[in-house]
Amino acid sequence: MAKKKELTVEERLRALYDLQLIDSRIDEIRNVRGELPLEVRDLEDEVEGLNTRLDKLDSSLESIDNQISDKKNLIEESKALIKKYSEQQKNVRNNREYNSLTKEVEFQELEIQLAEKHIKEFKVQIEQKKEVISETKDKLKERQQHLKHKKNELDAILAETEKEEKALIEKSEDYKENIEERLVKAYTRIRSNVKNGLAVVPIERGASGGSFFTIPPQIQMEIATRKRIITDEHSGRILVDAVLAEEEKEKMEKLFSKL
Incomplete structure (x- = not known):
């Protein structure tokens, strides 16, 4: 069995946010179907x-x-x-x-x-x-x-x-295959513990996406460096900076339009 490529922290964050965008899209489709x-x-x-x-x-x-x-x-x-x-x-x-x-x-x-x-x-x-x-x-x-x-x-x-x-x-499933198992398990656990299924969220107006708790400026700067995976101490969600989030959204929108 081929060994997974060792990803940098930034690559892991991008892969996790991509996975979140895909799963959120699936959630949207199922919500439309509703009851x-x-x-x-x-x-x-x-x-x-x-x-x-x-x-x-x-x-x-x-x-x-x-x-x-x-x-x-x-x-x-x-x-x-x-x-x-x-x-x-x-x-x-x-x-x-x-x-x-x-x-x-x-x-x-x-x-x-x-x-x-x-x-x-x-x-x-x-x-x-x-x-x-x-x-x-x-x-x-x-x-x-x-x-x-x-x-x-x-x-x-x-x-x-x-x-x-x-x-x-x-x-x-493809994206999960390319992310180390430890992170996939953490992502799945967080996703199952939050109502809206958002396990990876960007910083929006100084707070984690969907939260009213502000992130200290020092932590925001550290998130922007993409040197380590940081979680929100209140919700447990994995945090990414707004620029990375916007770049991945554009990329994934192109992918979705082809499906």
Whole structure:
């Protein structure tokens, strides 16, 4: 394995700031994408949930229809039995047999009344479920349209940025390969500990970029000499002078425009 070229402190600072500019560009692209992937995923889950609910409601309707059919069959069976018992009453030999058949007829009439009551209840349930199904279908349609809109939005952003993001990620890895591992680890650690992901910042108006804490003039002069890597005592960020930062920004802008 080829040994990495020993870089001067200035070369290290430039390489680190270049790496920061590349990673910040990747951050910008991902910020533009924002919460869209999560929104799309949530909408997909919601649509799937509504479809599942509709399937269950349809199954429930089918089950109620089957129960109504069962009750209708029971009514027909009871009517047939009533007819049979009524015919038998004409040929009875004594009161005991007659009374027994009368009770059977009354029982079957009660069965018919109960079945008809259940059918009415089932029909109410059907109307209620149909109402819920209608509302669920309306909501599903609205969510599907919203999902389509968000997907198109995400696809447009991905089409616009995916190629550039991929190229930038490769560049970021290339730059890390040329910087000593110790510095890459420090850079990555600092970057993960700050909200905006800025691990290397220039001096701006006497303070480190994005900070209100001023850097003493003596330290500013030392940073400008580019003889050693200096970090901000408040934020831990690696500091570079404004001139170096501007030079690297111009260089990297040219690189970005080619991607």
